[in-house]
Amino acid sequence: MSELHTVNKSPFEKSSLESCLGHAQEGSAVLLLEDGVYGAAKGAAAVEAKMKAATGIKLYVLGPDFKARGLSADRLIDGVEMVDYAGFVDLAAEHDKVVAWV
Amino acid sequence: MSELHTVNKSPFEKSSLESCLGHAQEGSAVLLLEDGVYGAAKGAAAVEAKMKAATGIKLYVLGPDFKARGLSADRLIDGVEMVDYAGFVDLAAEHDKVVAWV
Amino acid sequence: MKFAIQINEGPYQHQASDTAYFFTKAALEKGHEVFRVFFYHDGVGNSTRLTTPPQDDRNIVNRWAELAEQYKLDMVVCVAAAQRRGIVDNGEAGRNGKDATNIHPAFRISGLGQLVEAAIQSERLLVFGD
Amino acid sequence: MKFAIQINEGPYQHQASDTAYFFTKAALEKGHEVFRVFFYHDGVGNSTRLTTPPQDDRNIVNRWAELAEQYKLDMVVCVAAAQRRGIVDNGEAGRNGKDATNIHPAFRISGLGQLVEAAIQSERLLVFGD
Amino acid sequence: MSEIKKFMYLNRRAPYGTIYAWESLEVVLIGAAFEQDVSLAFVDDGVYQIMKGQDTAEVGMKNFSPTYSALGDYEVTKLYVEKESLEERGLTIDDLMDLKWEDEDEDWAEKDSIILVSREELSQAMSEQDVVFSF
Amino acid sequence: MSEIKKFMYLNRRAPYGTIYAWESLEVVLIGAAFEQDVSLAFVDDGVYQIMKGQDTAEVGMKNFSPTYSALGDYEVTKLYVEKESLEERGLTIDDLMDLKWEDEDEDWAEKDSIILVSREELSQAMSEQDVVFSF
Numbered sequence: 001m002s003e004l005h006t007v008n009k010s011p012f013e014k015s016s017l018e019s020c021l022g023h024a025q026e027g028s029a030v031l032l033l034e035d036g037v038y039g040a041a042k043g044a045a046a047v048e049a050k051m052k053a054a055t056g057i058k059l060y061v062l063g064p065d066f067k068a069r070g071l072s073a074d075r076l077i078d079g080v081e082m083v084d085y086a087g088f089v090d091l092a093a094e095h096d097k098v099v100a101w102v
Numbered sequence: 103m104s105e106l107h108t109v110n111k112s113p114f115e116k117s118s119l120e121s122c123l124g125h126a127q128e129g130s131a132v133l134l135l136e137d138g139v140y141g142a143a144k145g146a147a148a149v150e151a152k153m154k155a156a157t158g159i160k161l162y163v164l165g166p167d168f169k170a171r172g173l174s175a176d177r178l179i180d181g182v183e184m185v186d187y188a189g190f191v192d193l194a195a196e197h198d199k200v201v202a203w204v
Numbered sequence: 205m206k207f208a209i210q211i212n213e214g215p216y217q218h219q220a221s222d223t224a225y226f227f228t229k230a231a232l233e234k235g236h237e238v239f240r241v242f243f244y245h246d247g248v249g250n251s252t253r254l255t256t257p258p259q260d261d262r263n264i265v266n267r268w269a270e271l272a273e274q275y276k277l278d279m280v281v282c283v284a285a286a287q288r289r290g291i292v293d294n295g296e297a298g299r300n301g302k303d304a305t306n307i308h309p310a311f312r313i314s315g316l317g318q319l320v321e322a323a324i325q326s327e328r329l330l331v332f333g334d
Numbered sequence: 335m336k337f338a339i340q341i342n343e344g345p346y347q348h349q350a351s352d353t354a355y356f357f358t359k360a361a362l363e364k365g366h367e368v369f370r371v372f373f374y375h376d377g378v379g380n381s382t383r384l385t386t387p388p389q390d391d392r393n394i395v396n397r398w399a400e401l402a403e404q405y406k407l408d409m410v411v412c413v414a415a416a417q418r419r420g421i422v423d424n425g426e427a428g429r430n431g432k433d434a435t436n437i438h439p440a441f442r443i444s445g446l447g448q449l450v451e452a453a454i455q456s457e458r459l460l461v462f463g464d
Numbered sequence: 465m466s467e468i469k470k471f472m473y474l475n476r477r478a479p480y481g482t483i484y485a486w487e488s489l490e491v492v493l494i495g496a497a498f499e500q501d502v503s504l505a506f507v508d509d510g511v512y513q514i515m516k517g518q519d520t521a522e523v524g525m526k527n528f529s530p531t532y533s534a535l536g537d538y539e540v541t542k543l544y545v546e547k548e549s550l551e552e553r554g555l556t557i558d559d560l561m562d563l564k565w566e567d568e569d570e571d572w573a574e575k576d577s578i579i580l581v582s583r584e585e586l587s588q589a590m591s592e593q594d595v596v597f598s599f
Numbered sequence: 600m601s602e603i604k605k606f607m608y609l610n611r612r613a614p615y616g617t618i619y620a621w622e623s624l625e626v627v628l629i630g631a632a633f634e635q636d637v638s639l640a641f642v643d644d645g646v647y648q649i650m651k652g653q654d655t656a657e658v659g660m661k662n663f664s665p666t667y668s669a670l671g672d673y674e675v676t677k678l679y680v681e682k683e684s685l686e687e688r689g690l691t692i693d694d695l696m697d698l699k700w701e702d703e704d705e706d707w708a709e710k711d712s713i714i715l716v717s718r719e720e721l722s723q724a725m726s727e728q729d730v731v732f733s734f
Contacts, residue, residue, distance in 0.1 A: 001591055008223070008333075010613055010644050012688060014116050019476065019508050023587045034219045035616030038647070043689020064226070064657030065219075068615050070650030070664075070694075084657070085230035092227075092328050093205045093236070099474070099590065100598040102212065102333035103726055110353070110463075112478055112509050114553060121611065121643050125722045136349045137481030140512070145554020166356070166522030167349075170480050172515030172529075172559075186522070187360035194357075194458050195335045195366070201609070201725065202733040204342065204463035212484075212599065214344070216418045217376045219616050222658060245487055245599070246347045246376065254420035256430040261661050265420075284490060288346045288483075290384035290395075290436060300386040304434040306420060316494040323595045324469055324498060331598045342619075342734065349481050352523060375622055375734070391526050414625060418618075446629040453730045454604055454633060461733045 001096035002027050008034035008102065011047045018050060020101040026056035031083070031091060033062035040080045041071050051077055062088060103198035104129050110136035110204065113149045120152065122203040128158035133185070133193060135164035142182045143173050153179050164190060207231050208326035209241040210319060212333030214249030215264035216257070221250050224332035225267060232275045240278045240322040241268075243311070245333070248286045251279070253308035269310035279311045280318045337361055338456035339371040340449060342463030344379030345394035346387070351380050354462035355397060362405045370408045370452040371398075373441070375463070378416045381409070383438035399440035409441045410448045469594040470501045475510035477599070479529070480520065485513045486528050488599040493531070496538035503542035503593075504535075505586060511549045514560045514578075529561065536565030541577050548583045604729040605636045610645035612734070614664070615655065620648045621663050623734040628666070631673035638677035638728075639670075640721060646684045649695045649713075664696065671700030676712050683718045 005024050011017040017032070017039045024030055032040050039047055040061035051059060063082040066073075073082060083091065092098050107126050113119040119134070119141045126132055134142050141149055142163035153161060165184040168175075175184060185193065194200050209228055213220040228238055243250055255265050272279050281291055287300070293307045307313065323329045339358055343350040358368055373380055385395050402409050411421055417430070423437045437443065453459045473492055479485040495502065506513060513532070520527040535543070543563060550556060563577040581589065590596060608627055614620040630637065641649060648667070655662040670678070678698060685691060698712040716724065725731060 001593075003591060006330075008220070008616070010616070012117065013612070013644050015114065015508065022583060023507075023590065025587055025591045028591070034223060035613045035644070038613065038644070038688070041689065044687060045689070046687075048689075062223075065223075065615070068653060068655040068658045068660065068662075069613065069647060070653040072652065085226045086234060088227055089231045089234055089236065092207070092231075092330060097594060097596060098328055098330050099596045100331035100333065101476075102331060102598050103728075105726060108460075110350070110481070112481070115477070115509050117643065124718060125642075125725065127722055127726045130726070136353060137478045137509070140478065140509070140553070143554065146552060147554070148552075150554075164353075167353075167480070170518060170520040170523045170525065170527075171478065171512060172518040174517065187356040188364060190357055191361045191364055191366065194337070194361075194460060199729060199731060200458055200460050201731045202461035202463065203611075204461060204733050210597075214376060214379075214419065217618050219658075219660075222660065226659070244491075245483065246344060246379075249344075249376075249379070249419060252420035254422045254432050254434065254436060256417040256420075256426075256432070258414075258417075261418075262659050284388075285487065287386040287388075288391075289344065289379060290382035290386075292384045296386075302384050302386070304384065304436055306384060306434055306436050316491050317497070319491060320495040320498050320500075323471065323597070324500065329595050329597070333598065340732075347483050349523075349525075352525065356524070374626075375618065392524050415622065446626050447632070449626060450630040450633050450635075453606065453732070454635065459730050459732070463733065 004091050004095035004098045005030045006098060006100050007032050007036040010035040011039040016101040021050055021054050024057050029058040029060060029091060029095060031060040031062065031088065033065050037061050037066045037069060040077055041075045042077050048077055060091065106193050106197035106200045107132045108200060108202045109134050109138040112137040113141040118203040123152060123156050126159050131160040131162060131193060131197060133162040133164065133190065135167050139163050139168045139171060142179055143177045144179050150179055162193060206237045206239050206326045208239050208322035208329045210329060210331045211243050211247035211250060212245040214246040218334050220332040220334065221264055227330065229271055238277055239326045240280055242319045242322055243281045244285055248281045248289050248291045251281045251291055251308055251311035252306045254306045265308055269308055272310045281311050281313045283313050283315055286313055336367045336369050336456045338369050338452035338459045340459060340461045341373050341377035341380060342375040344376040348464050350462040350464065351394055357460065359401055368407055369456045370410055372449045372452055373411045374415055378411045378419050378421045381411045381421055381438055381441035382436045384436045395438055399438055402440045411441050411443045413443050413445055416443055468501050470592060472590060472593040472596045473504045474596050474598050475504060475506050475513055476508040478509040478512040480525055484599040489528065489531055491597065492540060493538060496540055502540050503544060505544045507546045507549050507586060511545055511555065516559060516561050532561060532563055536577055541565040542579060543577045544579050544581050544586055544589060546583055546586045547580055603636050605727060607725060607728040607731045608639045609731050609733050610639060610641050610648055611643040613644040613647040615660055619734040624663060624666055626732065627675060628673060631675055637675050638679060640679045642681045642684050642721065646680060646690065651694060651696050667696060667698055671712055676700040677714060678712045679714050679716050679721055679724060681718055681721045682715055
């Protein structure tokens with residue numbers, strides 16, 4: 001089965017992203033939302049390295065949350081795809097279950 | 103002036119302890135309480151190292167919270183002093199101000 | 205597809221209820237079914253009719269109520285969590301000797317079994333929390 | 335010594351209100367003065383008289399009310415935070431057209447200036463939050 | 465739907481600092497009546513929930529840790545504990561409560577409820593679930 | 600008490616995910632009327648509060664970032680931003696809003712409100728305060 005994992009906390013404040021990536025199986029997807037979107041922004045070496053090490057995992061970021069925080073699309077880490085709420089719904093439907101790393 | 107800093111979050115979950123220790127000046131004190139008390143327990147190498155590196159800072163833990171979480175006094179990191187609520191009040195009074203790293 | 209939604213945080217303090225709202229709305233607009241929205245932990249705070257947010261801010265409670273009316277959503281507030289946090293309907297007021305109620309009529313108070321049932325009956329459970 | 339206490343989280347969900355209570359009680363028992371306890375953010379939820387916690391659990395709201403009565407504590411709930419989260423007294427109900435109130439009489443609703451004033455008038459401000 | 469679903473309760477938070485651990489356990493107890501295939505996962509700070517020797521007298525909160533011992537009576541018998549989470553916290557399985565259940569099929573033989581697993585095994589078990597509850 | 604106190608508002612959280620940033624700003628605005636010696640500190644994720652280009656249209660929340668630009672009018676003119684916090688997040692001061700105040704004593708000359716400081720300088724400034732507000 002394939003999972004959609006969601007992370008809504010800043011990787012600088014909480015360990016949720018690290019824990020999520022440590023448990024996500026190959027073939028699963030991770031969606032960053034709310035304060036979790038900071039994990040998808042370029043330039044923070046430590047976090048960027050963790051995201052890039054997540055091989056075999058598809059990475060997404062919730063666009064509305066990314067933009068709310070003053071981050072524009074050109075700041076996205078390569079390989080992270082932006083979705084809106086409708087795209088979030090699609091991701092939840094396409095994967096067999098959703099695991100929230102709250 | 104001398105501060106009493108308080109940290110109430112687990113160092114494994116949040117970055118509050120690290121940020122607090124990074125800002126605490128020599129001569130100040132740090133009190134760990136609530137889920138913050140895990141930072142005062144022996145055995146977790148990474149956290150213990152951070153606590154021991156805090157030279158010139160007096161370290162305290164709130165005993166009621168330590169015990170609630172199944173931690174007994176023999177688990178305390180060397181140099182950390184246990185206080186109760188009355189002791190917390192004394193610490194707040196003895197220092198010039200209290201800074202909460204919530 | 206049939207979704208169940210669980211909300212663990214109250215309005216305004218955390219974004220959880222906002223995100224859950226936009227997810228639920230998007231799912232319904234795409235023609236999916238939302239079997240139930242279950243409010244747990246501080247999430248029960250989303251159901252009080254006594255909020256008066258600033259005029260230039262969203263009204264989280266009313267927004268849920270309007271979505272529920274439009275799509276006949278079942279919005280359930282956990283009774284145990286509600287009792288701890290002071291969310292009361294007529295039945296609860298009677299049982300616990302309270303002199304007022306504060307629940308918005310779009311929500312109903314019920315047991316945790318409703319969350320488990322929602323997870324069984326739905327194809328996906330989504331949890332929005334802190 | 336004169337203390338001011340700020341509480342940022344509601345009852346039960348976070349330990350903040352518990353810790354603040356035991357700190358305040360210990361300070362008063364040691365003969366210190368507590369100028370004011372100010373409830374901010376979700377902390378306003380500590381002031382509702384509608385809670386009914388399980389019988390084998392503490393009653394956080396009543397515990398504050400009893401401490402306040404014993405020591406004549408000034409317990410203030412931030413009006414802006416209260417409006418967002420549905421904490422209402424008679425005045426607020428009238429102004430905002432609400433049909434019920436839920437505040438416990440041991441608390442009073444007032445402005446944020448009361449927090450700033452408490453910080454000015456007291457020798458120590460303690461913040462209890464998430 | 466009459467099929468049995470695989471339910472996992474994912475516990476990642478310490479007890480007492482927040483109510484999540486306790487209100488999660490309340491769902492487990494109620495959920496047991498629905499006769500699904502249930503497991504609990506203790507990961508990250510969640511491992512602290514089942515520490516031995518919890519004593520909440522001085523914090524004035526209810527000590528709910530004995531409730532974990534009762535889970536076997538509710539036929540909740542699979543408690544996955546992540547080895548890496550224990551190690552990062554300087555804990556071993558001896559720091560945890562000794563949680564047991566009685567196997568009706570083997571003349572009520574006592575068996576361990578705690579299943580110590582690696583992060584990889586836990587992730588694998590999680591991926592086999594139908595539903596994961598997070599609190 | 601008529602003496603002026605040194606007040607620091609310590610902002611360590613990102614905006615929007617939680618309300619702390621906004622409700623902290625509400626205290627600053629109200630507190631300005633009390634004529635104390637006020638400063639704001641942006642540390643850890645708090646630096647995200649004053650990012651340029653915030654656009655909350657799609658999340659349905661109020662964009663409160665313009666309020667920081669109004670702080671100068673309230674005579675709140677010292678906004679300490681921690682360099683290390685910016686760097687850890689891959690940010691520079693150019694990513695932040697250009698916050699100014701007008702100095703009445705110098706013929707309303709425009710001055711920068713943001714004071715970029717090292718962690719050590721921030722800690723030193725914090726230690727000189729009478730009161731630190733945390734949210």
